[in-house]
Amino acid sequence: MGSTSKPDANMLQVVGSAPKDAPPVMRSSSKNPNTPQIPATPSKNIETLQVSTTAIVNPATPQVPTSTSKDANTLQIGMIITHKVGRWKVLRNIASGPFSEVFVVVDADNNKTKYAMKCEKQEGNQRPVLKLDVMVLMSVKGSVGFPLFIAAGRTKIYRYCVMQLVGPDLGKLRRSLVAKRFSVPTALRVLQQTLRRLEVLHDAGWLCRDVKAPNFAVGLGHENSIIYMLDFGFARKYKDANGQIYPPREAAALLGTFQ
Template sequence: MVNDERDSHGMPQAGFIIEHQNSDLKWKILRNIYSGPFSDVYVIADVKTETKYAMKCERQEGNARPVLKLDVMVLMATKGVPGFPQFIAAGRTHLYRYCIMQLVGPDLGRLRRTRPDRKFSVSTALQILDQTLKRLEDMHDRGWLNRDVKAPNFAIGVGADERTVYMLDFGFARKFKDADGKIIPPRSAAALMGTFQYCAVSAHSHKDQCAKDDLESWFYMAVELLKGPLPWASIDGHKNHKLIGEQKMLIRSEPKRSEFFEDVPKQFIKILELIDNTGFFDRPDYAKIRQIIYDVAKEKHITMQEPMDWENNKRMQMKANFVGELGESHQASSRLDQKEGNTNDTMDIEFELADETHLDKEETPRENDKTSSKEAKHVEKGSANTNNEATPPL
């Protein structure tokens, strides 16, 4: 009799083996590191090389808005671009879809909250903003909007790569350019996609988002990194997201503007003005925004090569793994969710179905695996695309 250690929703558990048909690739699931409303994330290891990767899974059934295809499409579009996790493989079993990618370290949201004052040093914040602005520029240049820009969706590299900031989690991404590279005209209405604290003012009014809206979200993140929690952080967006939108409008003029920009370099007022003056069909002036960041650094005698805060405090990275998740991503307006939820209009890739086999063999879990002391070794066979192929089987 097979001891099938899936959870109650059919998701894989520690000790499972992911094996691809027509391939010698095999990975063992070590532990779950995130369980969210749309997907679960695991640390896995190549059975032969013991190299660790991340695996993101979503259920085949009961998932109101499948988004894993979006992750794979963006990772494929940004293949080889610095600061985007390397795509390894993707496939599915009868119960879930999965994407295997480069493993990264803790996210910026958790790292920030490990600090006593809940903000980074100015030198670290400016270096983060330089890198994350480049990530958005690269993503936009490849025809994709992020629509959920926030610190938890950026993570640092592992080991010697810890100075690199990676963009991840593209579940709300959307193509905004057609095949000719022209910006697609806005729809008459759109669901609020993103996270209430960070989404652009236009999103609160259910307007279609554009490149400058990603930068507006990036700007709110920038202020948070520099001075700590945003002034509307305590407002329950589920109950009144429009109030958050109103608070964002108030910071554009006095007296709220002075209060908002207190403890923030005065040049950042110009950054917000540049973003606000960018039109729907305009390309944001990334270079001018980046120059302002470097002007601030020069004024403060920052070389942009200083050690990051987490480099000076190795325990900080370990502590970040125990900090809870904040800033859940949302879709607001049930009236519009159904329209926005259909992501297949931009997708030409499909998951290839895999067979499952089970081995009735128990083994002792690793010490840090989040699982019971008795777990079945479970092999799930499936075909999958690797990073050598042009189109993943998603």
């Protein structure tokens, strides 16, 4: 990925400005607006994949206070969810599944700050996983590249988790390109960041067991240079609080997502 390499013409357009301590940026002479700006030399301390983003979050809880909102079979647009740490107004649904949904919500007090709220049905859910998302996000809280955990609670119908809203996932970004693939330099930058996320997750004592492009997304606004790791429904704790690895199981089912 030296300065003489030529990025693919159909690559993601890099937007925004790089961090102050970012390495020199190679600017291609190509006039194609889809040509990326890739650092000439990767830096271990810099997260530099910058892309234009739109508000999308992947579908992603301990026992916490009950919501005072009106319970229904599903959350309704305009509904207010109240928790001891804040109130959120439901704006729109951005993802749905058999047992879970993800909504964009806004702080009901300032009507400005937006978050993602993942909801999971309490009844009839054969594999509840929201608790895993909360446990993992709390374990890695403060780490770069993981959505900030805000709160978790429940209604009579749903459990919910409020977290930082992020941008489109890597799968959507790749499919949005004319060539349907990242250039080699950008792919290497993606690799660099996603490996760091896995390293942090492993250091916290968790295994992901479902590594795929839709489970990584770019940030919004000034954080569009950061890749976030999402959705820990298949995660498993592999070591205890003292760092001791649990004994291997005699048998384990094959897990992951078939594509």
